[in-house]
Each structure stands twice: as structure tokens, then as C-alpha cells.
């Protein structure tokens with residue numbers, strides 16, 4: 300029996316039980332039967348959750364790009380691997396076949412080698428959603444260089460911090476990027492970031508907007524001439540199962556971003572398996588995930604998951620509102636997309652517009668629709684299900700994280716009955732548990748608690764780059780020996796999970812995971828600011844928006860609060876990126892703090908939500924009078 304594809308609900312339960320009882324057998328069979336290995340593993344797994352040490356497919360030898368591309372060539376070399384849909388609908392879409400991709404990736408990997416990149420070197424990729432982004436990622440993986448893709452909406456100082464954290468040797472960027480009607484000066488941002496990045500030796504620049512840019516002699520080179528010269532014969536590097544494949548930064552509870560490290564074999568097996576089953580991908584389907592490759596969703600479900608399955612995957616450069624709000628639906632129709640995977644924030648934004656934008660298109664090609672990144676509220680769920688899915692496509696609400704590598708809890712299309720706002724059941728291999736405040740597991744159904752996972756799965760991140768201690772403390776100490784997700788969840792009467800949101804200091808804004816600490820650090824660097832605290836509050840499009848409580852320094856020079864609020868937002872934009880801007884800023888004279896000096900955020904959260912009904916126990920507050928002042932916006 301093969302475990303790779305689950306065919307029906309009964310089989311799901313069978314496979315699930317097998318994966319829990321005999322995880323080693325379950326995953327080794329999947330790994331062995333569905334991938335090409337130079338050498339299969341000696342031991343399926345090894346772990347010590349209290350030390351946060353996890354290994355999968357120990358001592359196996361593999362190259363993920365050989366599995367993404369080379370092994371498909373004999374049977375489907377001419378099949379389209381990537382459909383590139385440009386920002387401007389009048390620019391022709393590109394269909395990149397598996398043969399084309401093989402050549403482009405091989406050439407690019409030889410460019411990297413010629414420029415001195417070797418196995419284990421870190422390469423920062425700061426590109427818009429153009430084919431060069433996919434090709435660069437895969438070229439790194441082909442030669443064993445560790446890619447660190449930084450979302451091209453991050454500011455210079457955010458890029459700088461990420462480059463320095465992992466000491467990248469090279470940056471791959473472009474002369475600019477298109478975003479609706481705007482163009483973004485990516486090279487200018489890189490130039491600014493690189494004034495402070497001693498590890499970077501080379502910068503390769505792809506051409507996209509033809510903008511005038513500076514090329515620094517000895518450091519910067521145009522990419523295309525190098526590719527033109529390069530050979531398309533590139534031997535893939537033989538990688539150890541646990542060699543790092545990539546680093547991807549996510550925000551944390553301190554100002555420093557966490558470089559999550561994913562390794563080769565486990566990530567490969569897990570993304571391929573989850574892609575196949577959650578979306579029920581079949582040959583000739585056209586899969587479209589609207590995320591950016593700068594986020595984990597793009598890594599796992601635009602690139603690796605689909606390509607490992609020999610699928611056709613769409614890469615969209617633009618935004619849902621350009622040239623108008625029917626762009627997504629037009630693209631589905633144009634490329635006959637069968638699986639469409641997007642974020643609730645996009646659904647909510649599009650649901651606000653005239654219904655004709657979507658009703659104009661029959662969308663008959665669609666078979667499955669998916670949601671990711673934040674809880675999907677009931678209204679958005681129904682709009683998406685009714686008007687996009689035509690009430691006939693299963694809506695898979697997929698819960699997972701940068702750290703998890705792939706989807707952990709989700710309905711499987713055509714198999715698991717869906718229930719609005721519920722991610723539903725865990726995938727095989729995933730053992731979710733809910734914990735109470737006393738740190739004990741709560742058994743049974745119809746309960747709510749902190750969501751942990753009690754056993755490793757192949758796709759879990761292995762460490763934080765350069766800081767294993769932080770990895771251990773962040774994920775494995777709150778509930779010793781368990782992986783703590785940072786999310787709260789409830790389990791209903793039949794065992795379905797509903798994710799209720801973050802229980803830590805992370806706020807999900809428009810599907811972007813934003814730690815409050817780095818934003819507070821950015822605000823506090825403004826010369827007029829003494830201290831600040833950020834919380835999330837409900838927003839009808841973004842899901843959550845940011846509310847900042849700001850204490851000013853004693854100086855009287857900033858009397859114009861409106862201007863100051865603008866300056867603070869500009870400061871955030873410069874330090875992190877526009878996605879982290881605050882929707883509301885309230886200037887206060889103090890923040891509610893406990894005697895040990897900790898800000899009591901739950902009170903601020905309630906004030907931001909406009910809910911003054913019950914602040915809970917405030918007896919430990921050092922300065923209870925401040926609560927009334929903030930509440931009344933008295934300052």
C-alpha cells in the first residue's frame with residue numbers, strides 16, 4: 300500500500316493512525332517511494348524535544364532540485380512548470396516548461412558558482428515576483444547554497460539586519476519591481492542596506508523596470524549577460540538530509556528577527572506530501588497560490604510543493620486591485636486555474652467591492668479553493684465559498700507557520716467535510732494538543748487552550764540561524780518537550796480544530812506575521828518618543844490592525860501630534876516596511892505595568908478594541924490610575 304495519496308476519509312483515518320503508531324515506517328515509506336535519493340536514510344528520525352534537536356532521514360543523500368526538476372524531464376519535459384503572469388495584463392504571460400526551467404536553473408547555478416558561491420554559503424534574494432526569483436531560489440538549492448529570500452517590501456534596515464544575521468555573501472536583486480501602478484526601487488534599497496553589510500561581496504542585478512540605477516564597480520553586475528555566458532550543464536550538489544536548505548526570517552518577541560532554518564530532506568518530503576493531499580493535485584491541474592515567494596507560503600506552495608509533484612504553478616507579479624478588482628478572477632479564467640490558494644485579507648478586500656467583479660467570470664475551471672495566514676471569519680468564508688468556489692469547490696482552511704514548513708491542520712480537498720472557520724483535522728504525522736494555563740494537556744473535546752504539537756514531523760524548522768538556544772526557548776520551553784505554536788485553538792465536539800489567534804506578542808496584519816517588539820523598537824528610536832506599546836485590534840479588511848500607545852519625552856518641541864503620528868509611521872516604514880504601519884496612535888503619559896515592570900498588554904488590547912467592560916485582575920498594576928487615563932484618551 301502506498302501512503303502518498305489519501306483517497307477517502309476512511310483511508311485518512313487509517314493513514315493517520317499508522318502515522319501516529321509507526322511514524323518511522325509511515326514516513327520512510329513515503330520518502331522511499333516518491334523521491335529520488337543518492338542514498339536512502341540509515342535511520343528515519345532522531346529527536347530530543349527538550350533540547351529541540353530533531354533530525355529526519357538521517358544520513359540520506361539527496362538534492363531537492365533534482366526532485367523538483369530533473370526527474371520530471373523524461374516524462375514531462377515539455378509540460379509547463381511555471382506560468383508567470385506579469386503585473387501588467389497587457390504584457391504576455393510566460394509559460395516556463397520543465398525543460399526551460401532545467402536550463403535556466405542550471406545556468407543560474409553555474410553563474411553562482413562562477414561568482415564564488417559554494418555549498419553552505421548564504422545568498423540573500425531580494426526580488427519581485429518575477430521568474431528570476433524562482434530560478435535563483437532553485438539555483439541556490441541545486442548547488443547547496445542556503446537561500447535567504449527577503450520579501451521585497453521590507454525596508455533597507457530590515458534587509459540589512461537579515462543579511463548581517465546570516466552573513467550573506469551575495470545579494471540577488473533587480474533594477475526595480477512593479478506593483479500595480481507603482482514601481483519600487485529595489486536596487487536603491489539594497490544600496491542603502493549594503494552600506495552596512497561587510498559580508499556581501501557580490502550583487503547580481505536582474506533587469507525588470509529598466510530604471511536608472513547605480514552599479515557599484517567591483518560589486519554589482521547585471522545578471523543576464525552572466526546567464527547568457529553560463530553553461531547549462533550543472534551537476535547538482537549531493538546534500539545531506541539535514542543540510543540547511545534555506546533561512547526565512549519571521550518576527551519574534553524581541554527586536555531581532557528569527558532566521559528559521561529548514562533542512563533538505565524533511566522539508567522536501569513534507570511539502571510534497573501536504574501539497575498533494577491538501578489540494579488533491581492531479582496531473583494537468585493548474586495551481587495558483589497568490590502569496591509572495593518572500594513568505595513561507597510561497598516557498599512551500601508556489602515553488603517546492605508543486606514542483607516536487609511535477610505540477611504547473613502560477614507566479615503572479617501584481618496585486619489583486621490592478622488594473623481593477625477583477626484581476627484575480629480574470630487570471631483564474633485566463634490560465635484555467637484549478638486550485639486557488641489565497642489569504643483571508645485578500646478575500647475580505649475583494650468582498651468589499653462590487654460583486655460583478657467576480658460574477659463576470661464563470662470560474663468553472665476551479666476545483667479547490669484554499670485559505671491561509673490568519674483565521675478566516677465566517678462572512679469571508681461564505682463569500683469565498685459562494686462566489687469564488689460557486690458552493691461546489693471544497694474550501695480548505697490551512698493552518699501552519701513559517702516554522703512548520705508545511706500545512707499541519709487542514710481539510711483535505713474532497714475528503715474531509717469542511718466547516719466554516721475551522722481548519723479541521725490534523726494531517727497524518729501531526730499530533731496537536733491543547734494546553735491549559737497550568738501547562739497541562741486538556742483532554743477531550745469542546746475545549747480551548749494553547750496549541751502545541753507533541754511529536755516532530757519532517758517539515759519542522761530545525762533551529763534559528765546562529766541561535767539554537769533562542770529556538771529552544773521560543774518553541775520548546777513554555778510547555779517542556781512540546782512544540783508551542785504561539786496560537787490558541789479550540790477543539791469542537793468531533794475533534795475539529797479552530798484557530799482562535801495568537802496568544803503571544805505577534806499580531807497578524809493582512810496575513811503578515813508582525814512581532815510587536817521590533818515595531819516598538821523602531822518607534823522608540825524616534826527622538827520624541829520615550830516608550831511605546833503596540834497591540835492588535837480588529838479590522839474589517841486586514842483582520843487585525845496595529846494600535847500604538849506612545850509616551851513622549853518631556854520636551855515640548857513636538858506639539859503637532861498629527862505630524863508626529865505621521866513621522867512615527869514613516870519611521871516604522873523606514874525601519875521595517877510599510878506593512879508594519881500603525882492604524883491608530885494614541886499618545887499617553889504612561890503604560891499599565893506590573894510591579895515587575897511588564898506592560899499589561901491585555902488591558903491595552905481591550906482598550907484598543909473599545910471594550911471597557913472587564914479588564915480582569917488589575918491588582919498587580921503598579922499604576923492602576925493610568926488605565927482610566929488611557930481609556931478616556933485624556934492626555
Ligand code: PRX
Pocket residue numbers: 549595596670671672673674675696697698699700701702722784785786798800801807810811812
Ligand atoms: O497565527 C497563525 C496564523 O499565522 C501564523 C503563522 O504566520 P507565518 O509564520 O507568517 O505563516 C503564515 C503562513 C503559513 C500562525 O501562527 N495562521 C496561519 N494560517 C492560519 C492562521 N490562523 C488561522 N487560520 C489559518 N488557516
